[in-house]
Amino acid sequence: MIVRQGFKYRLDTNDAQSARLRVLCGHARFVWNQALALCNEAAQTEGQYVPRYESMAKWVTDWKKDSETEWLKEAYTDNLQQKLKDLDTAWQRYFKKIGNARRPRFKKKGRSRDSIRFVNFHKYCKLEGRRVKLPSGLGWITFCKSRDILGTVKNCTIGFDGGHWFISFQTERQIDQPKHSSRSMVGLDLGVTRFFTLSDGTVKEPASSFKAHQHRLTRAQRALAKKVKFSANWQKQKARINRIHTRIASVRRDYLHKTSTTISKNHAMIVIEDLKVSNMSRSAKGTTENPGTNVAAKSGLNRSILDQGWHEFRRQLTYKQAFRGGEVLAVPAHYTSQTCPVCQHISADNRKTQARFECVECGFSENADLVGAINIKARGHRVLACGESALAAR
Numbered sequence: 222m223i224v225r226q227g228f229k230y231r232l233d234t235n236d237a238q239s240a241r242l243r244v245l246c247g248h249a250r251f252v253w254n255q256a257l258a259l260c261n262e263a264a265q266t267e268g269q270y271v272p273r274y275e276s277m278a279k280w281v282t283d284w285k286k287d288s289e290t291e292w293l294k295e296a297y298t299d300n301l302q303q304k305l306k307d308l309d310t311a312w313q314r315y316f317k318k319i320g321n322a323r324r325p326r327f328k329k330k331g332r333s334r335d336s337i338r339f340v341n342f343h344k345y346c347k348l349e350g351r352r353v354k355l356p357s358g359l360g361w362i363t364f365c366k367s368r369d370i371l372g373t374v375k376n377c378t379i380g381f382d383g384g385h386w387f388i389s390f391q392t393e394r395q396i397d398q399p400k401h402s403s404r405s406m407v408g409l410d411l412g413v414t415r416f417f418t419l420s421d422g423t424v425k426e427p428a429s430s431f432k433a434h435q436h437r438l439t440r441a442q443r444a445l446a447k448k449v450k451f452s453a454n455w456q457k458q459k460a461r462i463n464r465i466h467t468r469i470a471s472v473r474r475d476y477l478h479k480t481s482t483t484i485s486k487n488h489a490m491i492v493i494e495d496l497k498v499s500n501m502s503r504s505a506k507g508t509t510e511n512p513g514t515n516v517a518a519k520s521g522l523n524r525s526i527l528d529q530g531w532h533e534f535r536r537q538l539t540y541k542q543a544f545r546g547g548e549v550l551a552v553p554a555h556y557t558s559q560t561c562p563v564c565q566h567i568s569a570d571n572r573k574t575q576a577r578f579e580c581v582e583c584g585f586s587e588n589a590d591l592v593g594a595i596n597i598k599a600r601g602h603r604v605l606a607c608g609e610s611a612l613a614a615r
């Protein structure tokens with residue numbers, strides 16, 4: 222099986238290299254915005270149709286000949302082509318409604334995350350210890366090599382984020398179909414007060430990286446509002462806010478990786494509820510015809526969901542399990558929180574409070590999240606044994 226993995230590091234650029242990277246990002250951003258404007262025009266006159274990559278690539282040739290934009294000749298062509306391919310992909314994702322794909326938007330200098338990609342790494346770039354050689358006048362750049370790069374580097378992306386340049390190497394490697402070292406099966410219940418509870422009783426508290434930094438963020442945002450828009454102090458404050466966002470994201474990423482790795486190492490089969498997280502976090506407000514109920518409570522819950530990154534957690538569990546030869550099994554979520562694991566009695570009354578489960582039929586009492594995890598595991602067993610479907614699971 223072929224494993225594709227990204228390895229991201231902070232770059233240690235000198236002034237000349239930083240300046241060159243800003244120029245290259247500027248070229249790429251210009252091409253994205255120009256092409257996007259033409260696509261938007263085409264979409265207006267020809268309905269949903271926008272030109273594909275092959276047509277966009279020809280525009281670049283024209284722009285290089287045009288006296289007003291001939292400075293594009295200085296650009297690194299591969300970077301521009303990759304940007305247009307990204308734009309093409311963004312349109313296709315938008316039209317096919319993949320994930321939560323939004324309509325492509327213009328990139329604003331200093332406000333959108335700038336990045337450029339170098340392809341054909343083996344041909345134009347070089348990796349040596351903790352430094353990388355890049356084309357287009359960049360030369361050797363050292364990076365903070367916090368871990369080894371596994372596999373063959375296919376391409377790399379350089380981006381500016383939170384005041385620093387980062388490089389991400391995309392690699393590929395062939396590994397034997399793995400066999401999970403454990404034979405254990407576990408049910409996993411994701412929650413708000415507890416990040417997750419396992420059917421074996423393991424509990425993990427939430428990262429609350431957002432809450433911990435929220436105070437700083439709110440204060441910084443309030444300070445920004447008082448400054449004159451686009452002034453030097455405003456720009457400085459804006460950069461400060463970006464750094465806090467970057468910090469929050471990195472704490473969260475670290476937390477999610479550590480927890481997903483531990484579960485994936487210990488259990489061959491992880492049973493989870495098939496919650497539609499994206500629906501949960503989007504639907505609180507509702508629509509004008511069908512306004513949402515209990516909006517305040519839900520948006521609080523939604524913030525917790527987003528804060529804790531359930532989507533990302535599930536994605537990590539899935540690829541880590543595949544990597545180890547384990548599996549993630551998603552089962553329907555009906556009544557997993559209301560079913561008594563002892564006598565199977567289903568009732569909303571079993572769950573009088575958020576935290577406690579108390580069976581009205583047999584009197585069995587336990588932490589509600591743990592009961593959820595036990596029921597999820599039991600459902601996993603039934604799905605595996607007899608192919609119990611979403612309907613039969615009631």
Ligand SMILES: [Zn+2]
Binds near residue numbers: 581
């Ligand atoms: Zn019971």
